[in-house]
Amino acid sequence: MVQNILVGNSLLSNNMERQHTENLFRRFKGEVVNIKTISGGIYHGKIMEITNDYVCLVESGETEGSQVFLFFIAIESLMAVSSDT
Numbered sequence: 566m567v568q569n570i571l572v573g574n575s576l577l578s579n580n581m582e583r584q585h586t587e588n589l590f591r592r593f594k595g596e597v598v599n600i601k602t603i604s605g606g607i608y609h610g611k612i613m614e615i616t617n618d619y620v621c622l623v624e625s626g627e628t629e630g631s632q633v634f635l636f637f638i639a640i641e642s643l644m645a646v647s648s649d650t
Contacts, residue, residue: 583617586637590615597625599644600635608633 593612600608600622610622610633620640624631 583637586640587615587617589643590620593643593645597646598622599646600640601642601644602635602639603641604639608635 590612594615595611595613597609597611600620602608608622608624609626610624612620613623613632614621619634619636622633622635624633
């Protein structure tokens with residue numbers, strides 16, 4: 566099952582909406598996700614850390630094990646990827 570969630574910069578205009586975005590990432594902590602940034606970058610990895618400003622992924626794929634820190638303001642969308650077993 567794949568779940569696509571648009572985050573969008575307009576969602577980050579006030580503190581309440583920023584808190585909503587943080588809670589969304591906390592819901593998927595420890596899961597593999599694809600995150601697209603507004604600059605067009607796509608990151609694939611497991612969510613490891615969430616603060617009120619950024620999310621940390623441990624990447625999988627070509628650069629497996631690398632940590633990537635993405636500020637909420639730069640994130641366009643989040644796609645949660647789960648394996649059907």
